[in-house]
Amino acid sequence: MICKKCKSTNLQVIESGPHKKLTCADCFAFVKFLSKAEYKTFRSLNAQPADAVGRATQGPLSPEVAKEMIDGLDKAFGLK
Numbered sequence: 476m477i478c479k480k481c482k483s484t485n486l487q488v489i490e491s492g493p494h495k496k497l498t499c500a501d502c503f504a505f506v507k508f509l510s511k512a513e514y515k516t517f518r519s520l521n522a523q524p525a526d527a528v529g530r531a532t533q534g535p536l537s538p539e540v541a542k543e544m545i546d547g548l549d550k551a552f553g554l555k
């Protein structure tokens with residue numbers, strides 16, 4: 476999952492009233508609105524990255540694992 480504008484993978488969620496907006500943390504471009512399920516997925520993958528990665532690899536985050544996580548987010552959010 477990357478910003479379509481600047482290609483950054485540094486995305487953030489901004490709460491906008493009842494909606495959760497996924498935006499680029501670097502250029503602030505709007506990416507998409509998140510459903511509750513998507514927001515939960517984003518939170519679980521981003522809130523405790525060290526914990527999640529530790530369970531998955533028992534070691535430092537490798538580029539392959541990072542790519543898998545990003546691909547997983549892409550699929551979860553229907554961006555691919």
Ligand SMILES: [Zn+2]
Pocket residue numbers: 478479480481482483499500501502503504
């Ligand atoms: Zn951007």
